[in-house]
Amino acid sequence: MTIFEKLQHIDRRIMYLLLLLVIAWPLIWGMDMPIMVSPAVKGVYNAVEKMPKDKMAIIIVYWGSGTIAENRPQVEALMRHFMMRNKRFAVLAFDPQGSKFSYDSAKIISSELHKTYGKDWVHWGFRPPANLIPLLQSFPHDVIKNIGTDINGTPLGKLPVMNGIKTIKDIGLLADTTSVGELDYWIAYVHGPYRTPIVYGPTAVMTADAFNSLDAGQINGLLPGMQGAAAYEKMLGRKGFATKATGALSSSHLLIIALIILGNIGYIITRRRQEQQA
Amino acid sequence: MNHATLPVGMLILVICALILFKIFSARRGKSLFIRRIPGLSAIDEAIGRATEMGRPMMFSPGLLGLGLPTLQALSILKHITTIAAKYRTRIIVPTCDSVVFTIAEEISKEAYTNEGVPEQFNPDDIRFLSDDQFAYASGCVGILNREKVASSFLFGYFYAESLILAETGHQVGAMQVAGTPAITQIPFFITAADYTIIGDEFYAASAYLSREPTLLGSLVGQDYAKAVLVIIIIAGIICTTLAGFYPSWHWLTWMDWFKPVSQ
Amino acid sequence: MNIFHNIGHSFNFANSTVANTWMVWIAAIGTLAIYSVLYKENPVYRLFEHIFIGAASGYSVFVTWTQILKPMWWDKITSGEAYWVFALVGGAMFYFIYSKKHVWISRIIFGTLLGLVSGAAFKGFAGLNVDRIHASFKPIAGHGMPLSESLNNLVFIIVLLAVMSYFFFSFEHKNRVTSMPPKLGRWCLMFAFGAMFGSTVMARMSLLIGRVYFLLGEWLHIIR
Amino acid sequence: MYILATLKTFLLKWFPIFTHGMLKPGAPWYAWLGGIIGDFLIIGGILFLILRMVPARYRKSLIALLTFLGGVPYALEFFWPASKGGDNFLSLFVRQIGDGTNVLYSFALGLGIFSLMRFHANNLIRKRPGWHNNLAFFVAFFTMMLAGFANSVHHNAVNSNVFDMLFGGIVSALGSTMFSTIGFFIVSAAYRAFRIRSGEATLMLAAAFVVMLGQVPVGAWMTSGIPENGVWANLRLENLSYWILNQPNMAAQRGMYFGIEIGALAMALRTWLSLERGSFFEKEL
Known part of the structure; x- marks a missing residue:
């Protein structure tokens, strides 16, 4: 078998190993790649x-371990900002795992930036997805009453x-x-009637x-997957995950x-050689 | 669209009428032409291959519960099991839905009974694996590997697991014929399977395989229905273009019949 | 004593950190076991495949009861809507497939389900296609329409019609003229399939990166 | 509407023999269970006796009739004009049928679970090679199920942590691992299939190539020399890839969808009217 024939039949295990390597390498040691910031990320x-300082932002977490690589960097960049x-x-x-992941992330970033839980930020915890629409209908009128408690069970009214x-x-x-992809609900129930700005990850x-x-x-604005988060990190001037x-x-x-x-x-060279021989 | 508006209702009724008309005229014995569909012709070859090698086949009816794509998949399954029973070739059917599982079991049982060998039917070959998408995929990977499957048929509605099934099938050296109405999964079947049935060739499959007049008639009726759509679309294109130049021609508003209604 | 104390501590599931450590380890071993099939099918993969199927099925029994049967059936009966008992009667009819003599009773319920599925198809057809038909009415030219838009619409229309012509089954593509559009349609299809393939790669790689991150970060703590 | 309400009252009054009058909301669960089983046996028994009397030659027609009737409410609800709220007289009924179908479908899960159990129990009892895997299946099945019920019935720290551990460590982790194997498979599939063997394959390759490059920053960087505005900007890889996905790709997909949806509609029509003679069940009843 010539080298060109071999090139046509690389063993899949070698390809899989290469794939693992090219993925693990940048994750461990980092790799400088040009990152473009699109208008959507801007x-x-x-x-x-x-956003005015006297108001508050809500970060919705509706993802679990499956898409953690895409959604968690988005959340972390937002929190940091x-x-x-x-x-x-x-x-x-709205996902029990996502609730835990985002709480952990927030705690790490907040200790890094010397912020205090309950004073600078709060985690309202997990709500079953089935409650999404009732919640969307009720909470705009009275946030504290309809959300109730935070992730630790503390009544929201007690948090500064x-x-x-x-x-x-x-x-x-x-x-x-x-x-x-429940964005349409947020648009229909919150952006539509109250004009609250929405950004989407x-x-x-x-x-x-x-x-x-x-x-x-x-x-x-829009953070398209992991790449969007990377562009956001670039704008924040801090290279993260x-x-x-x-x-x-x-x-x-x-x-x-x-x-x-x-x-x-x-393929081309082998075919050309075969044609020449024939 | 929650309720038919008059034009939409008419359109659907016309489509149905065309299909029914062709079905009944075919039943009266009108002969009909269907062009060759290479992927479907390959099914018999794949069954023959498994029979020659003395190894089993696998048929996956997709991930959807009882829905229209699954019904079509099951009628393809019926064709395949009938031949498999004739040649005494084993066919393993992993399913991910209880109701689909039950129907698949009935179909297989019947195929063996009709061939006069009901004792050959092995209930363990029609399996309910799991209704979890990837537990199902992992089970199929196991079956493809352990049973040394010679031919694999993937017909039905598939999601992301399509490539797991098709690529594993390729790795174990199975001959694969695949078809799905899930358009975004077709590229993965094309790259990994030997024959892929594209788009609505999937719904043509049972007509093509069984040559039953009802199904052939329906297929021809579907062609007429598509022709109606093509005519509507061409007319719409001409009219929107005209409307751009002559805004005062109000009769051009017929296009609004199909305007999305907010609801 | 100390050892036993430590063992006791590592099984202290009331502590969520302990449970989390267990979870990460179980998940890591499972992840490696599933990946091992990429090399070759092997006993470890087989074991975890069975565990996975078992756990997923056990979970689905739990979910079926807590999310469907309890709220939609049991709670309704116990709050007075007793006619929901009929659902159980209907459900029981499925099980007649195991009876040789009365198997036809199971077909009553299958038939009814098939009817439900097909009756809903009209709404499904309209819901999916009417908007698409309307969106296909793209003008080729117009007052002040930029050339680029005209060209885009023209490409759209040609591709759409060519692809549709490929799926006419009852016409033989005999001569040059009639065989052109289907052939063009097939080319367009292949081009589109390539594009779909390419656009999926990123999503799948993101998932894989997520898993590699889990192994290297959450389990081995090599990266953060 | 009036007819439906009357029917409902009638059913409530006469049919559930044990539950009527004897059980009130708030009675213990075992009393309800007993009542439900009692009702089920009586109603089911009566129905069974009636069905047994149906002569064999009418059975097929009966099933065809029920198939048709099953579809009628949905079809009628769709074609009947809507009143102001966007609903018509059947909308509520159809939604209730939806709930009922969900419940009915859930009862069928037992069939699947039974098949699974039978398969694994057979292997286990006969100690076929690999029987320990079948044992692992049973252990995993019951552990996960019990952990779920324990957590929902008796919610405390231990139960909730154990459930999270099992769900996160097995169901969710193995699920996302299996999902991510697609990442590997997509590489080997692309490598093998994307050869310039034929015109078609080359087209597929070209589109995939441009879109793949256009999606990652490297691609944008490769053509970053081209000005961002003007005609030439269309040749920037990210714009080209966007155009391919939104113009030719979308048009091709739409063309396919029209055909598929008409095929599905025809399938529905044939099933609904039972035109497909014996496509699923041929055997004489």
Whole structure:
């Protein structure tokens, strides 16, 4: 078997091992890849910047371990941005795992930036997805009463972070990070009637649909999957997991492309030789 | 759209009428032409291959519960099991829905009974694996590997697991014929399976395989219905273009019949 | 004593950190076991495949009861809507498939379900297609319409019609003229399939990165 | 509406023999269970006796009739014009049928679980090779199920942590692992299939190539020399990829959908009217 024939039949296990390597390498050691900041990501950044300080933001967490690599960096970048600008935020989870992940992330970032739980930020905990629509209908009128307690069971009224937050008018921004795609509900129940700005963090597969909402002005910005989070991290000037993971994303794509090219080189040369022999 | 508006209702009724008309005219014995569909012709070849090799086949009816794509998949299953029973070739059917599982079991039982070998039917070959998407996929991967499957048929509605099933099938060297109405999964079948049935060739399958007049008639009726859609679309394109130049031509508003109603 | 105390501590599931450590370890071993099938089917994969199927099925029994049967059936009966007993009668009819003599009774319920599925198809058809038909009415030209939009619409229309022509089954594509559109349609299809494939890669790689992150970060703490 | 209400009152009054009058909301669960089983046996028994009397030659027609009747409410609800609220007289009824179907379908889960149990029990009892896997199946099944019920019936720290541990460690972790194997498979599938063997394969390759590059920052970087505005900007990889996905790809998908949906409608029509003679069940009843 010539080398060109071999190029056409690379063992899949070698390819799998290569894939693992090109993914693990940037994650562990980092890899500098050019990151482009699209207008959609700038929209998210500007929306956070523009939010008045006397209002509060809500970060929706509707994802679990399956899409953690895509959604968690989005949430972490958002949290970091809010804390850097001394703006208050609350996290509301519709996935039990996502609730835990986002709480852990927030605790780490908050200790890094010397913020206090209950004063600068709050985690409202997990609510079953079945409650989404009743909650959407009720909480705009009285946030503290309808949300009730935070993740630790403390009544919200007792937390200083909730001072002055009564109705949806006191909510300055909604950031929806999701692997489910329930954005339409937030648009219908919150953005539609109350004009609360929304920024959106979907997974990569859902991004194409989301551009429609962006065009229509229903959302102010969009973080397309992991890449969006990486661009956001770039704007914040702090390279986090998404920046590394985007390296992995790029390198894995490049690996596929390289393998396809190799296979075709082998194919073309072998065929040409066969033609010459014949 | 929760309720038919008059034009939409008419459109659907016309489509149904065309299909029914063709079904009944075919039943009266009108002969009908159907072009060749290579993927479907390959089914018999795949069954033959498994028979020659003396190894089993696998048929996955997709991930959907009892729905229209699954009904079509089950009628393809019926064709395949009938031949399999004739040649005494084992066919393993992993399912992920109890109701679909039960119907698949009935179909297989009947196929063996009709061939006069009811004792050959092995209830363990029609399996309910799990209604969890990836538990189902992991079970199928296990079956493909352990049973040394010679031919694998993937017909039905598939989601992301399509590539897991097709690529594993390829790795164990099975000959694969696949078809699904889930358009975004077709590329994965094309890259990993030997023959792929594209788009609504899937719904043409039972007509093509059984050559039953009812089904053939229906297929021809579907062609007429598609022709109606093509005519509507071409007319719509001409009219929107005209409306751009002559806004005062009000009769062009017929296009609004199909305007999305907010609800 | 100390050892026993430590063992006792590591099984102290009242502490969520302990339970979490267990979860990460179980998940990590399971993840490696599932990946091992990429090399070759093996006994470890087989074991975890069975555990997975078992646990997923056990979970689905639990979910079926707590999310469907309890709220939609049991709670309704016990709050006075006793006619829901009929649902149990209907459900029991499924089980007649195991009776040789009365198997036809199970078909009553299958038949009814098939009827429900097909009756709902009209609404399904309208809901999916009417908007699409309307969205396909794209003007080729107009006052002040930029050339790029005209070209885009033209491409859209040609591809749409060519693809539809490919799926006409009862016409033989005999001569050059009639065989052109279906052939073009098939090319368009292949091009679209390539695009779909390419656009899915990123989502799948993200998932894989998530898993690798779990192994290296949450389990081994090599990365954060 | 009036007819439905009357029917409901009638049923409530006469049919559930044990529950009527004897059981009130708030009675203990075992009393309800007894009542339900009693009712079930009586109603089911009567129905069974009636069905047994149906002569064999009418059975097929009866099933065809029920198939048709099963579809009527849905079809009628769709074609009947809606009143102001967007509903018509059947909308509520159809939603109730939806709930009922859900419940009915859930009862069928037992069939699947029974098949699973039978398969694994057979292997286990006969000690076929690999029987310990079948044992693992049973252990996993019952552990997960019991952990779920324990947590929902008696919610405390231990139960909730154990449930989270099992769900997160097994069901969710193995699920996302299995999901992520697609990442590996997509590489080997692309490598093998994307060869310039034929015109079709080359087209597929070209589209995949552009879209793949256009999705990652590297692609954007490769063509970042092209100005961001003007005609040439269309050649920037991210724009090209966006265009491919939104123009030719969308058009091709729509063309396919029209055909598929008409195929599905025809399938529904044939099933509804029982035109497909013996497509599923051929055997004489």
